[in-house]
Amino acid sequence: xxxxxxxxxxxxxxxxxxxxxxxxxxxxxxxxxxxxxxxxxxxxxxxxxxxxxxxxxxxxxxxxxxxxxxxxxxxxxxxxxxxxxxxxxxxxxxxxxxxxxxxxxxxxxxxxxxxxxxxxxxxxxxxxxxxxxxxxxxxxxxxxxxxxxxxxxxxxxxxxxxxxxxxxxxxxxxxxxxxxxxxxxxxxxxxxxxxxxxxxxxxxxxxxxxxxxxxxxxxxxxxxxxxxxxxxxxxxxxxxxxxxxxxxxxxxxxxxxxxxxxxxxxxxxxxxxxxxxxxxxxxxxxxxxxxxxxxxxxxxxxxxxxxxxxxxxxxxxxxxxxxxxxxxxxxxxxxxxxxxxxxxxxxxxxxxxxxxxxxxxxxxxxxxxxxxxxxxxxxxxxxxxxxxxxxxxxxxxxxxxxxxxxxxxxxxxxxxxxxxxxxxxxxxxxxxxxxxxxxxxxxxxxxxxxxxxxxxxxxxxxxxxxxxxxxxxxxxxxxxxxxxxxxxxxxxxxxxxxxxxxxxxxxxxxxxxxxxxxxxxxxxxxxxxxxxxxxxxxxxxxxxxxxxxxxxxxxxxxxxxxx
Numbered sequence: 338x339x340x341x342x343x344x345x346x347x348x349x350x351x352x353x354x355x356x357x358x359x360x361x362x363x364x365x366x367x368x369x370x371x372x373x374x375x376x377x378x379x380x381x382x383x384x385x386x387x388x389x390x391x392x393x394x395x396x397x398x399x400x401x402x403x404x405x406x407x408x409x410x411x412x413x414x415x416x417x418x419x420x421x422x423x424x425x426x427x428x429x430x431x432x433x434x435x436x437x438x439x440x441x442x443x444x445x446x447x448x449x450x451x452x453x454x455x456x457x458x459x460x461x462x463x464x465x466x467x468x469x470x471x472x473x474x475x476x477x478x479x480x481x482x483x484x485x486x487x488x489x490x491x492x493x494x495x496x497x498x499x500x501x502x503x504x505x506x507x508x509x510x511x512x513x514x515x516x517x518x519x520x521x522x523x524x525x526x527x528x529x530x531x532x533x534x535x536x537x538x539x540x541x542x543x544x545x546x547x548x549x550x551x552x553x554x555x556x557x558x559x560x561x562x563x564x565x566x567x568x569x570x571x572x573x574x575x576x577x578x579x580x581x582x583x584x585x586x587x588x589x590x591x592x593x594x595x596x597x598x599x600x601x602x603x604x605x606x607x608x609x610x611x612x613x614x615x616x617x618x619x620x621x622x623x624x625x626x627x628x629x630x631x632x633x634x635x636x637x638x639x640x641x642x643x644x645x646x647x648x649x650x651x652x653x654x655x656x657x658x659x660x661x662x663x664x665x666x667x668x669x670x671x672x673x674x675x676x677x678x679x680x681x682x683x684x685x686x687x688x689x690x691x692x693x694x695x696x697x698x699x700x701x702x703x704x705x706x707x708x709x710x711x712x713x714x715x716x717x718x719x720x721x722x723x724x725x726x727x728x729x730x731x732x733x734x735x736x737x738x739x740x741x742x743x744x745x746x747x748x749x750x751x752x753x754x755x756x757x758x759x760x761x762x763x764x765x766x767x768x769x770x771x772x773x774x775x776x777x778x779x780x781x782x783x784x785x786x787x788x789x790x791x792x793x794x795x796x797x798x799x800x801x802x803x804x805x806x807x808x809x810x811x812x813x814x815x816x817x818x819x820x821x822x823x824x825x826x827x828x829x830x831x832x833x834x835x836x837x838x839x840x841x842x843x844x845x846x847x848x849x850x851x852x853x854x855x856x857x858x859x860x861x862x863x864x865x866x867x868x869x870x871x872x873x874x875x876x877x878x879x880x881x882x883x884x885x886x887x888x889x890x891x892x893x894x895x896x897x898x899x900x
């Protein structure tokens with residue numbers, strides 16, 4: 338019998354007692370943190386990286402006594418910046434030094450603006466790619482134009498390459514320590530920067546202090562089968578290692594251990610436990626290895642435990658478990674998943690008006706967006722490996738959820754539906770089953786993808802080869818609860834179709850009522866001789882496969898909501 342899981346408490350080691358830091362002045366920090374503590378963070382983003390970074394900065398700002406407000410540059414009122422004491426910008430560069438789509442209009446306004454930032458402190462984080470000639474050009478332009486508008490640079494701009502996490506984190510820590518020392522009057526209290534950094538660090542420790550309960554699982558004896566690919570020789574294979582590891586260790590812990598003790602050339606993406614780009618396939622499940630315990634994925638916890646780790650499908654393998662996400666990044670960049678607010682009712686909250694929505698809608702939208710890695714979700718589709726132009730379930734889900742937000746403008750909602758209806762939009766999805774079986778992430782995404790497909794097909798009027806005909810056929814069946822004479826003669830293409838079906842035995846099965854519901858297929862013989870109003874237009878539903886199967890599924894789903 339397997340030993341029960343043992344719960345142990347791991348307390349943080351006691352820190353050596355340090356002498357108290359010399360205070361700059363009694364109550365000086367309290368004074369600077371009084372009054373207006375708003376921090377406005379603007380993002381210019383083509384693929385979502387800058388948007389995500391700004392959301393993270395806003396979250397971290399709370400430790401510095403700041404209230405973070407994240408703004409999309411699209412539709413932002415430049416004049417309102419004049420009243421802001423603290424402004425941060427994270428901006429990506431698009432193409433050959435261009436501003437992202439959502440930042441271009443605001444930047445053009447800023448270039449022609451007067452010096453309206455007489456009391457504003459700012460800093461810029463520029464995201465770019467060193468493989469392009471105009472590296473981080475958009476961020477550099479914002480850094481320059483904000484200074485020309487009269488702003489005061491609180492910290493030097495940082496230019497980040499594709500792997501921006503480390504430099505962006507360093508910039509965030511520095512800039513928050515400094516900009517948090519801008520007081521209610523807009524004056525920068527530079528002498529308090531060190532004390533502010535200590536205060537924020539203390540807050541972070543306090544937030545995470547206390548003993549942490551850890552579930553210690555029994556040791557597992559397992560064989561780890563790991564896919565290997567050597568790009569230099571083009572050779573592929575599987576290495577197998579016998580391991581004895583604690584069950585509560587993560588898959589990432591296992592990979593790190595094997596790299597350190599068995600083969601230093603083993604390649605995988607290493608990072609934070611929730612790093613969305615570290616995804617792998619473990620025994621057929623797509624997971625983030627840092628968040629996945631071995632005891633939850635290893636088969637046969639006894640002596641025959643096996644674990645198979647492979648790179649996720651849908652991407653090109655660079656080496657071993659490392660894949661190239663460029664294809665997904667390009668699709669995300671061209672999908673333009675920007676949110677443009679419409680003229681809707683709002684609620685006054687402090688110093689701004691915020692759009693509102695009912696609690697049920699908000700809960701549904703949050704649940705639909707509950708996935709840790711869009712890169713991983715993209716790979717859940719069976720269609721993606723065979724159709725690289727298909728935008729994939731992650732972007733479909735993102736776009737669909739945007740369109741369902743009641744605060745979005747009608748123009749943006751229409752643009753999203755048209756994007757989803759494109760040749761490489763949601764219609765390219767073949768089957769939601771492969772998505773749905775990938776845990777909570779997949780279940781939520783599959784629901785959104787199905788809803789998006791239904792909406793898009795209805796928007797297009799079911800214009801596929803069988804779409805319109807299947808619609809009316811379905812409507813009749815759903816309304817009557819059975820296949821009646823009207824649908825019968827349309828379905829079999831009139832008398833000629835009946836003769837054809839008689840030879841195959843289909844007509845006999847219809848007449849004698851061999852149906853799924855047990856109801857008669859038709860009430861009388863009128864359907865056998867009535868004028869075939871649908872002759873030549875209705876596909877042979879009973880005799881041949883429907884080529885556009887997704888249309889049939891979508892129509893039945895919509896009918897289910899009506900009857």
